[in-house]
Amino acid sequence: MITLRVLVDQMIAPVPGGIGRYTEELTRQLIATAPADCFVEGIVSSSSSDQYEYVERTLPGLSGLYKTTLARRELAAAWQLGMTTSPGPGLIHATGLLAPLRRHDLADGTQLAVTVHDVLAWTHPEALTPTTVAWTKAMLKRARKHADAVVVPSHAVADQLSEIADFGDRVRVIGGAVASGLRLPTDYLVSGTLSSGVAATEALGLPAEYILAAGTLEPRKAITALITALGLPGAPDLPLIVLGPDSWGELDIASVADEAGLAPGRVRAMTGLSDEELAVVISRASVFVFPSLEEGFSTPIIQAFHFGTPVVHSDAPANVEAAGDAGFVVERQDAAGYPERLAAAVSRVLGDAELARRLSIAGSDRARAFSWRDSAERVWQLHADL
CATH class of the missing domain: 3.40.50.2000 (Glycogen Phosphorylase B;)
Incomplete structure (x- = not known):
C-alpha cells in the first residue's frame, strides 16, 4: 500500500x-x-x-x-x-x-x-x-x-x-x-436566450454587450493599459467589466477610467462571484482581453476558451503557451504603444464577425487540451x- x-x-x-x-x-x-x-x-x-x-x-x-x-x-x-x-x-x-x-x-x-x-x-x-x-x-x-x-x-x-x-x-x-464548478446554471441557455436564469443574470447587472478582462491595477496585469486603450480615438465604445478588485494601493478603477476620458460607470469591477455567476459573465462577453505582461499559468484564458469567448491576449510566454494559436496576440514591447495595439486588436475582433467566430471555435477546441x-x-x- x-x-x-x-x-x-x-x-x-x-x-x-x-x-x-x-x-x-x-x-x-x-x-x-x-x-x-x-x-x-x-x-x-x-x-x-x-x-x-x-x-x-x-x-x-x-x-x-x-x-x-x-x-x-x-x-x-x-x-x-x-x-x-x-x-x-x-x-x-x-x-x-x-x-x-x-x-x-x-x-x-x-x-x-x-x-x-x-x-x-x-x-x-x-x-x-x-x-x-x-x-x-x-x-x-x-x-x-x-x-x-x-x-x-x-x-x-x-x-x-x-x-x-x-x-x-x-x-x-x-x-x-478550468475549475470543475465553472459551468453555466442548468436553466441558462448558452445561445444567449434566458429561461429562468434571467433572474441571476439581471442580478449581475450585465450590459447587452461588453468587453471582459481579469486582473488588478497592479502594473504587471496591464489593466490600466487596457482602460487607457478604450479612451483612444476609434476604440470600441463598449463597457468594460474587470474580474478583480476595484483598487490596488492608491489606484482605483474609477480614477484610471476618468483619466482615460471614459464616462463614469463605463468600467466596472466584479469580485466575489460564484462559479456559476462567473461562468455567465465569461460566456456573455463579446471578447475577453488578457493584457497581462507576465503569468505563470494563464488560467483566465483557458476559462474564456472553455465558453467559446474570443480572446485577445499579450505575447507573454505563458499566455502564448496556454493559448496556442487560438487567441489574438498583442505584442507587449514598447510600453508607450501598448494601449494603441490593444485598442486595435479589440477593434479588429469586435468588428470582424468571421474572425470572432474562428477564435471562438479554436478556443473551444484548445480548452479541451487541459x-x-x-x-x-x-x-x-x-x-x-x-
Missing part, C-alpha cells in the same frame, strides 16, 4: 486564492485516479475543527488528514528554517513551496515534490509583500537542496526558473485546467518515476 501525502493547507488559508483552487482540483483528481493499492492523505497545519471538516467534506475519499502541531504561520517559519514536522517517511506532494523540505533518502521510500507557480518574487517583487518575497526565496533554496521534483505549470516558468536555480532534470511541467484528470495522472506518474 502506498500513500501520497498532499499539502492541502492552502485550501484553508485566510485567502486561498488561485493556489487554493489548484490544490482542491488537483487533489480531488489525485484521489479519483489513484492506482490500485494507492491512497491520498492530506496534510494541514493546526487549524480549527471546522476547517478540518471543510477539507474532508470538499475532498471525499481522503484516506486521512495529518494535522501538524503548528499553526500555518508558525509552520511556514519552521519549515523555512528546516525545523520539520511531517508524517515521516513516504511520498509528499506540495502544491506550493510550503513543504517539510529536509535531507532524506529515496531508498526508504521518501519523496518530496514541490510546486513553483511563478517566479514573481524575482521578476516582480513589488507585487508581493517583502515577507512573502523573502520566504519564497528561502524556500526555493531549500527546494534546490532537498526536493526530488519541482512541478511548474508551464514551460515559461520552467525557463524562468532555470535562470534562478539549477534543478537539472528535476523540473516537470504539469499545468492546470484536464485536471490528466494533470493528476501525470503527478502519479512523476512519483512512480521517482
Whole structure:
C-alpha cells in the first residue's frame, strides 16, 4: 500500500486564492485516479475543527488528514528554517513551496515534490509583500537542496526558473485546467436566450454587450493599459467589466477610467462571484482581453476558451503557451504603444464577425487540451518515476 501525502493547507488559508483552487482540483483528481493499492492523505497545519471538516467534506475519499502541531504561520517559519514536522517517511506532494523540505533518502521510500507557480518574487517583487518575497526565496533554496521534483505549470516558468536555480532534470511541467464548478446554471441557455436564469443574470447587472478582462491595477496585469486603450480615438465604445478588485494601493478603477476620458460607470469591477455567476459573465462577453505582461499559468484564458469567448491576449510566454494559436496576440514591447495595439486588436475582433467566430471555435477546441484528470495522472506518474 502506498500513500501520497498532499499539502492541502492552502485550501484553508485566510485567502486561498488561485493556489487554493489548484490544490482542491488537483487533489480531488489525485484521489479519483489513484492506482490500485494507492491512497491520498492530506496534510494541514493546526487549524480549527471546522476547517478540518471543510477539507474532508470538499475532498471525499481522503484516506486521512495529518494535522501538524503548528499553526500555518508558525509552520511556514519552521519549515523555512528546516525545523520539520511531517508524517515521516513516504511520498509528499506540495502544491506550493510550503513543504517539510529536509535531507532524506529515496531508498526508504521518501519523496518530496514541490510546486513553483511563478517566479514573481524575482521578476516582480513589488507585487508581493517583502515577507512573502523573502520566504519564497528561502524556500526555493531549500527546494534546490532537498526536493526530488519541482512541478511548474508551464514551460515559461520552467525557463524562468532555470535562470534562478539549477534543478537539472528535476523540473516537470504539469499545468492546470478550468475549475470543475465553472459551468453555466442548468436553466441558462448558452445561445444567449434566458429561461429562468434571467433572474441571476439581471442580478449581475450585465450590459447587452461588453468587453471582459481579469486582473488588478497592479502594473504587471496591464489593466490600466487596457482602460487607457478604450479612451483612444476609434476604440470600441463598449463597457468594460474587470474580474478583480476595484483598487490596488492608491489606484482605483474609477480614477484610471476618468483619466482615460471614459464616462463614469463605463468600467466596472466584479469580485466575489460564484462559479456559476462567473461562468455567465465569461460566456456573455463579446471578447475577453488578457493584457497581462507576465503569468505563470494563464488560467483566465483557458476559462474564456472553455465558453467559446474570443480572446485577445499579450505575447507573454505563458499566455502564448496556454493559448496556442487560438487567441489574438498583442505584442507587449514598447510600453508607450501598448494601449494603441490593444485598442486595435479589440477593434479588429469586435468588428470582424468571421474572425470572432474562428477564435471562438479554436478556443473551444484548445480548452479541451487541459484536464485536471490528466494533470493528476501525470503527478502519479512523476512519483512512480521517482
